[in-house]
Amino acid sequence: MMERRKNLNDKFGFVEIMEVSLNEIGEIITGNTPSKSDTNFWNSPDICFIKPDVIAEDEITELLDSNEYISENARKKARIVNENSILVTCIGSIAKIGIVKIRECAFNQQINAIIPNKNIDTKYLCYCLQNSKVKLKAIANAPVVPIINKKQFGEFVVKIDGDISTQKKIVNRLDYVQSVITLYKIQLQKFDDLIKARFIEMFGRPFINNMNWESRQIKNVVNEVKYGTSKPSVENGEYKYLRMNNLTYDGRFDLTDLKFIS
Numbered sequence: 258m259m260e261r262r263k264n265l266n267d268k269f270g271f272v273e274i275m276e277v278s279l280n281e282i283g284e285i286i287t288g289n290t291p292s293k294s295d296t297n298f299w300n301s302p303d304i305c306f307i308k309p310d311v312i313a314e315d316e317i318t319e320l321l322d323s324n325e326y327i328s329e330n331a332r333k334k335a336r337i338v339n340e341n342s343i344l345v346t347c348i349g350s351i352a353k354i355g356i357v358k359i360r361e362c363a364f365n366q367q368i369n370a371i372i373p374n375k376n377i378d379t380k381y382l383c384y385c386l387q388n389s390k391v392k393l394k395a396i397a398n399a400p401v402v403p404i405i406n407k408k409q410f411g412e413f414v415v416k417i418d419g420d421i422s423t424q425k426k427i428v429n430r431l432d433y434v435q436s437v438i439t440l441y442k443i444q445l446q447k448f449d450d451l452i453k454a455r456f457i458e459m460f461g462r463p464f465i466n467n468m469n470w471e472s473r474q475i476k477n478v479v480n481e482v483k484y485g486t487s488k489p490s491v492e493n494g495e496y497k498y499l500r501m502n503n504l505t506y507d508g509r510f511d512l513t514d515l516k517f518i519s
Contacts, residue, residue: 273419280411282382284372286338287347287407288364291331298331305362306335309346309353316435317383318355320344320362327363335363336370341379343371345386345393347405352393354383369410377417381424384431385415490516
């Protein structure tokens with residue numbers, strides 16, 4: 258049963274906000290993989306076969322192609338959805354979100370699909386799920402491989418605006434904001450490339466030391482070197498606790514999964 262409540266919105270007045278499970282607003286389908294041992298299923302690139310690696314982590318991916326395909330012979334063995342279906346990763350990397358933008362595609366067992374009802378805007382539901390990513394990850398609590406099964410996924414509750422015209426207005430605004438974010442990311446990447454290029458111009462390539470800079474051991478150029486702590490993290494700890502996975506390959510901090518110690 259859908260739960261409804263009124264919520265004040267300065268722009269649109271009183272609008273209807275509904276708390277609904279995903280089962281109530283669309284059909285849920287879990288993907289699968291046709292048998293790899295049957296070469297007839299994989300001998301022709303007829304149908305795109307979507308896996309998690311083609312869905313981006315931090316943005317809604319428009320799925321226009323894939324890096325693997327199945328043949329028409331596998332159609333009855335695969336799970337196939339049509340354009341404007343939503344694909345959400347539910348095993349391993351949780352809550353990566355894609356929208357099917359081709360006529361149809363198949364997808365593997367790490368992905369659940371949502372075929373939204375006609376009164377739900379597809380992109381709007383994607384933004385709702387993106388906003389709920391932390392909650393989705395929280396219910397994927399398997400100790401080794403995080404997983405959200407079909408039942409859990411279908412029972413997951415989101416808050417949506419009941420008016421589809423308002424949904425579309427919200428999507429237009431969020432799309433604009435996302436386009437600005439994407440532009441800034443491109444600019445930052447270009448600045449990062451420029452800084453790297455200037456560094457090499459000024460100091461050469463560190464690994465081959467083509468400018469013949471004097472080299473020294475770290476112990477001779479620092480006052481002190483300390484090891485980190487091996488204390489286990491705790492709930493509601495006082496101090497932030499940096500671990501190896503908080504450092505990225507390009508030398509940045511990733512604080513999305515931060516732990517604490519007392």
